[in-house]
Amino acid sequence: MAKAYFINKVLATTVVGSYPVTKSGGLRSLFDPLHAAVETAVADQIAAGIDIISDGQIRGDMIQVFTAQLPGIKGQDVIGKVEPAAGAITVGDTKYALSKAPKVKGIITGPSTLAHGLHISTPMYRNKEELALDLASALIVEAKSLEAAGVALLQIDEPILSTGTADLAVGKQAVEMITSAIRIPTCMHVCGNLANVLDELLKFNVNVLDFEFSRNPANLDILSRRDLAGKMLGYGCVDSASEEVEPVQEIRKRIEKGLATFDPKIMLIDPDCGMRMRSRESAYWKLKNMVEAAKEVRIAL
Template structure:
């Protein structure tokens, strides 16, 4: 699978710090400026596959607030697809500025565990997960039709033990199964107890954190990825400090020793919404610089 023309391409996991605009127009669309800043900063840092910045709310409400059957944080009826695309406008803006963009969806299991069931329509979260998957599949097709390079499904809940991963895997497969665009499954946290279940998901890329969870590298070193790529978290999103280029380079080289340059997609561990703009930009810029140094070592 070729995502870009460069080896060890760089990307982001998703969210970027929110930089709101000011003035009359900003009052009508206060987060448009935040999208523009997020996109511009990623391009300026040299990211190969950017996102729209995911600046319009937290990862749960950004989706659930648009889905019929959900009111606030409660499920009050059968969950249906959104009447209009949720992330398409911001994604199209990113595509107008950069040729390679990833669409990003919060996964059905993570959404379900952020909601309270207050209807007899669903007996449990597992039933809800599958309907959420059908709703998200509609959004995914909108993103595919817009021309995104890949679609990422975020399931941080998978590493916590709180979710039924078998059902969660079925839900992610339901989304990936209707798409031609490569699908990436992002799971942060410690993977030791869940990795086998996760790797049974039918996606093209698995995105994990390795900077803040270096033990994941040993866990993955014993697994057969069967030709799938690894989104390799090499920047610690939880640390406000901007890692040096050399420190990031060493993390990338540790990954190359286990995988191969052709199998890796480089990114931060997670989204960076909680970082300052300067911190987030500095981390991305140094990651790009480190990637270039490692690429040079593997140039034929």
Template sequence: MNFITKVLPTTVVGSYPVVRAGGLRSLLDPLRGAVETAVADQVRAGVDIISDGQVRGDMITAFVSRLPGIKGQSVVGRVQPPANPLTVADTKYALSQHSRVKGIITGPSTLAHGLRIETPNYRGREELVLDLAQALATEARALEAAGVTMVQIDEPILSTGAADLAVGRQAVDLIASVLRIPSCLHVCGNLGEVVDEVLKIQVSVFDFEFSENQENLEVLSGKDLRGRPIGYGCIASADPGVESVETVEKRLQKGIDLFGAENMLVDPDCGLRMLEREVAFQKLSTMTKAADRLRPEY
């Protein structure tokens, strides 16, 4: 796959702390400076595949606020694809600063469970999930056309037991099917109850958390990934403490022993949005240093 240009490539799950800029320019776009800061910090930390920082809202509102059929947190009509791309402008800026960028979409099941259904158009969330998938497939194609290296679909809801896994699988498969570039599915949390269903999803790459959910190593041991790489979360996104390089190396070594270094991408467990900027930057820097130190062995 075209994102694997070296052993243990580093990436991010997506979000970064929002650092607002001042000045006249911020009047036109209050969050443009935050995008620039997020991109610059990822590049400075040495991340191989960056994101746009996802600074324009939480993972739900950043998408649903501009989807026809949704008003606020309520579904008021049939959900349709957006008239214009939702994330491409910030992604294009990231691409102007770095050759490899990950496009990121919040998954249909996660979006559906963050919304209230206030229309007779949908008898339940399962129907809503599939219409959201159709709308998001349009965004995925727009990201591919912009030149991203891969498109990641974030579905944290899939590990909780709240979502219909069969419908969730159908929805993610639909989005992945429209892409010619690699697709990636990010599911955080403990996979113990859902792993078999999640691994049936037809994506190119899986991305799971392992630093704060080391049980996932046991869950995945012996599972057939069918040759698909795995994004290996080795940085604790919810912990404000910065790990040592040695700690991250030890976490990565466990993954290498199980999956093989040639099958791993190195990233944090989840997004870093809730951390202080300096903490987020230091965590990314530690991650890239740990990968750099291990890489010559493999």
């Protein structure tokens, strides 16, 4: 499978998605209090040298930002049949990012992760699995809108899939409802330890699987004994859970460990997870050092 269709660069860098929220005042903030935070997130990613940026995902937590817009959901309660949002949810901020950078990934929270973040308060759904499938149907509209906006890659975040609490067969069906509805390359991000779920995750019909290897180095050993079956690998090599900024050399060593197993042509270099909980300074320098480490490794190849 040719990968140059969304990035023609060995060891290209990207982000998992979220960035710290920086508030600002002024007249514009009265109309959109968070637009300045989008501008800052986009500018920082570009300044750090990231090849495929995001919009910063600064509008709220990964569950609420979507569920607040979907009919059938009130707060954390599912009160009726879940339907598509009346309008685009993330496309406005994504279009801003696209106006500043050539390569942007669109990001949606996966159906299983959304379902497990909600409480069913209606006889419409017997379980989270039925809910996940209707959430997938609703999210197809958002995925198509992001595709039409011009994103280079659509990422579906499914952290719940590594925990053992979600039905992986239904999770696969739900994700593939979305990926089969669009033509652009797709990525699925799953953080955590992969030991009990990797064989199932490898069957998902996505172009890129994005995992964490900094905080979960055992994932590299597990994955080294598996066939990626033509998929690219999002290689998390920066610890998003720590405020400490890893030196370039440390990140470089993590990337080189991955290269002992994987062809650099299939690796996308990124942090373990989103950076939302970090300070802006920490997030920026983590990305900056990651870009520099990838550059050094690229030159050495």
